[in-house]
Amino acid sequence: MEIMNEENCEEATRLTMAPHVMNSQDVNDALELRSKNLCWIISLFLLTSSPGILNSMHINSYVFLAESPHTWCKVPPLLAANWTAGEIRTISSADPQAHESCHMYDWNYTELSRMGYNEAIEFTSSHPKPKVIACDWGYSYDEPMPSITSEWDLVCENTPLRSTVQVAVALGKFAGSFCFSMLADKFGRRSVFLLCCCLYMVSGPAVALAPYYYFLLAMRVVVGVAGAGVYEVGYTILSELTMTKHRTWLGCLYNISYAVGITFLPVLAYFSSSWRALQWYMSIPGFMLLIHCWYMPESPRWLMNQKRYKEAYKILYGSNIPENIILPDDEATPRSTTTCHSLWYKQLFSSVLKLFQLFSTCELISRIVICYLGWFSASFSYFVIALNADNFAINKYIYVALNGIVEAPGYVLPILMMSRLGRKSSGFILFMITGVALLVILALPAGAPVVTLALIGRLCSSAMFAEIILHTSELFPTCIRNTAIGTSLCMAQVGTIAAPFVVDILGPMAWFLPSTVCGILCIIAGSLILLLPETKNHPMPDTMEDIKNAPPQLKVSFRNCCISCR
Numbered sequence: 114m115e116i117m118n119e120e121n122c123e124e125a126t127r128l129t130m131a132p133h134v135m136n137s138q139d140v141n142d143a144l145e146l147r148s149k150n151l152c153w154i155i156s157l158f159l160l161t162s163s164p165g166i167l168n169s170m171h172i173n174s175y176v177f178l179a180e181s182p183h184t185w186c187k188v189p190p191l192l193a194a195n196w197t198a199g200e201i202r203t204i205s206s207a208d209p210q211a212h213e214s215c216h217m218y219d220w221n222y223t224e225l226s227r228m229g230y231n232e233a234i235e236f237t238s239s240h241p242k243p244k245v246i247a248c249d250w251g252y253s254y255d256e257p258m259p260s261i262t263s264e265w266d267l268v269c270e271n272t273p274l275r276s277t278v279q280v281a282v283a284l285g286k287f288a289g290s291f292c293f294s295m296l297a298d299k300f301g302r303r304s305v306f307l308l309c310c311c312l313y314m315v316s317g318p319a320v321a322l323a324p325y326y327y328f329l330l331a332m333r334v335v336v337g338v339a340g341a342g343v344y345e346v347g348y349t350i351l352s353e354l355t356m357t358k359h360r361t362w363l364g365c366l367y368n369i370s371y372a373v374g375i376t377f378l379p380v381l382a383y384f385s386s387s388w389r390a391l392q393w394y395m396s397i398p399g400f401m402l403l404i405h406c407w408y409m410p411e412s413p414r415w416l417m418n419q420k421r422y423k424e425a426y427k428i429l430y431g432s433n434i435p436e437n438i439i440l441p442d443d444e445a446t447p448r449s450t451t452t453c454h455s456l457w458y459k460q461l462f463s464s465v466l467k468l469f470q471l472f473s474t475c476e477l478i479s480r481i482v483i484c485y486l487g488w489f490s491a492s493f494s495y496f497v498i499a500l501n502a503d504n505f506a507i508n509k510y511i512y513v514a515l516n517g518i519v520e521a522p523g524y525v526l527p528i529l530m531m532s533r534l535g536r537k538s539s540g541f542i543l544f545m546i547t548g549v550a551l552l553v554i555l556a557l558p559a560g561a562p563v564v565t566l567a568l569i570g571r572l573c574s575s576a577m578f579a580e581i582i583l584h585t586s587e588l589f590p591t592c593i594r595n596t597a598i599g600t601s602l603c604m605a606q607v608g609t610i611a612a613p614f615v616v617d618i619l620g621p622m623a624w625f626l627p628s629t630v631c632g633i634l635c636i637i638a639g640s641l642i643l644l645l646p647e648t649k650n651h652p653m654p655d656t657m658e659d660i661k662n663a664p665p666q667l668k669v670s671f672r673n674c675c676i677s678c679r
Contacts, residue, residue: 143413143429144354154363157354160405161347162367167313168340169374170381170395172286172609173499175279176509177382177391180260184268186217186248194226204233205248215250215269219243259387265326274326276613281330283609285337290602293342295468297595301419302350303411309342310402317396321389337606343402345602349595352586352653353412362528364583368575369524375499376517379510414591418655470593471600476660477589479669481597483641484585485604487540490638491577493608494547494631497616498571512564519568523575527583530576535649536584537642537673543580544639547573551632554625567628577635587648591655643674 147153183198191201204225205217220243225233250268262268267275289309297305316335323329348367355363378395385391416425472478499516530539550569582598589597619626646667654660666673 143426147429154355154359156408157351157410158363158366160409161351162370164310164313164340164343164347164402164405165368165370166374166377167317167395167399168344169371170378171317171336171340172279172282173375173378173513174382174391174395175282175613176499176513177378177385178260178388179262179267179275179278180388180509181268181275182260182263184214184250186214187250188217188222188248190222190226196226196230200230204230204237215248216245217248219246261326261329261388264388267326277330278333279613280610281333282337282340283606285334285339286341286609287337287603287606288334289338289341290345290599290606292338293346293599295596295599297346297349297599298415298593301411302346302353302415302595303409305342306346306350306409307406309339309346310406312339313343313399313402317399318393321392321396341599341602341606345598346595348582348586349598350409350412352583353414353591353594354410360583360587364586365524365527365531365576365579367524367582368579369521372517372520372524372575374517375520376514378517379513383510414655418591468596468600470657471589471596473657474661476668480588480645481600483645483669484581484588484597484601487544487577487581487638487642488585488601488605489608490544490631490634491574491581491608492605493612493615494551494570494574494635495578496609496612497627497631498567498574499612515564515568516571519572520575523572524579526572526576527579531580531583531649535647536580536587537645537647540577540580540584540642541639543573543577544635544642547577548632548635548639551628551635554628554632570628570631574635584642584645584648587651587653588645589654590657590659591653592657594653644669644671646670646673 186201186205188196188201188205191204196204202214204220205222206214218237220237225236228236250266261278262275265271265274267278293305293309312335316332316339319332320329320336323332348364351363351367352360381394382391385394410428411424413425413428416422416428470477471481499513527539527543530542534542547570550566550573554566581601585598585601586594615627615630619630646663646669648667651667654663
């Protein structure tokens with residue numbers, strides 16, 4: 114990253130001529146000057162947001178990696194007689210049109226094979242059906258791309274094992290969000306970010322090389338862990354290195370990398386000969402994270418909070434620290450002799466204290482509970498819509514690509530809304546539109562374009578993510594901000610884990626049930642967001658005292674429902 118030039122340093126000195134002890138306002142002044150450098154802002158944005166391309170491809174790749182083929186019972190006598198899979202399914206299955214045939218009638222297939230197909234049809238139609246027995250499975254694909262489903266027979270009674278492939282990434286993101294949120298507050302944003310980059314570069318190729326199913330699951334968990342770390346810590350770095358006037362549009366555009374990844378995913382899948390090839394195509398770009406390992410800066414706000422003033426000002430000013438600023442005693446040396454040699458369980462205990470701080474007052478509890486519900490609802494709706502292609506009866510390549518295309522403007526929309534309406538009202542409107550769009554599907558007649566409404570819900574759910582993460586980052590002080598974002602991301606992963614099961618279980622019962630559940634959740638979450646304070650044009654809190662001493666309008670209250678955005 115380019116250090117602030119001499120002209121900006123001279124301007125900073127002119128702005129703060131009177132000698133004074135360094136404070137958080139000096140950080141704001143320095144960042145204000147750096148924000149004039151457009152190249153610096155763009156570089157910071159690309160460094161922090163670009164890993165989202167990998168995140169989106171890996172978590173949405175389940176649609177292609179675990180493609181569910183047509184399953185039919187292999188009947189050796191009929192195969193020996195050169196019957197086709199369709200003919201075998203017609204004779205053996207109770208429901209020949211079903212996507213998955215796991216059992217077959219116990220006919221005398223040796224005799225049927227001697228009759229020929231047409232005579233066998235007449236025979237089975239005119240005789241009572243025999244009992245149903247288990248069978249060996251065969252597979253046929255709509256597209257010639259072998260998946261993990263056929264490689265490890267993840268069908269019929271093994272279907273939950275197929276869903277677990279998607280859940281593994283979500284569990285990894287849950288664990289990563291929970292752990293790295295506290296570790297980043299304790300040991301620094303940059304250190305955790307670099308660790309997750311290394312995990313990404315190892316785990317992605319390991320999935321492609323997986324020799325066993327359970328090794329695949331383990332590596333998918335690590336992929337999720339790495340994805341959670343680079344996402345939440347990257348966003349924290351971006352939010353703490355930018356000013357309020359830039360934070361809104363940068364925070365909204367931060368997730369646009371997800372849309373880029375989703376849009377390219379079906380293209381990679383289309384040209385992949387197998388699921389392993391697709392995994393390699395997604396993993397090789399991960400080695401570009403070496404650039405991030407070299408150039409990613411630490412957050413000066415975090416350094417200030419840790420009383421590492423010299424390091425903070427070196428990031429802000431380089432070696433040209435203004436002479437009129439008096440640095441307090443830097444605690445970097447005591448920290449290096451104490452922290453580095455302290456017992457690991459003391460460090461862990463200190464990190465867990467960050468989590469307890471998040472629930473230390475009624476105000477903080479109210480804020481985090483509402484944020485948790487918002488994150489859960491946004492993530493749940495996002496992935497239910499993404500995984501619902503089969504229930505909507507549409508080509509999955511087109512459907513996934515449309516999701517990515519629709520998602521991109523979803524991250525631009527909040528910029529326009531929040532600049533005029535603020536965080537709270539924008540969130541309320543987006544959650545309500547999503548909820549209503551998904552519930553309207555219930556009233557549509559058969560054959561209506563339900564995919565259009567689903568994509569409207571997808572657009573708004575993407576916008577909900579952009580709004581809720583920005584609002585969350587501004588609701589909590591620096592000392593626990595990453596913990597708040599990280600644990601909120603944990604709740605989002607609960608939604609991600611629940612989504613495939615809701616689609617796979619409720620979808621077959623009634624195609625509209627998954628979207629209905631999402632609609633109800635979004636309306637509840639949107640209503641509760643009105644209770645939160647509006648954070649637009651207010652400085653980010655740095656300490657717990659800032660929250661405690663905040664005026665009434667900046668605290669959770671029912672009267673906030675009637676307060677207009679300023």
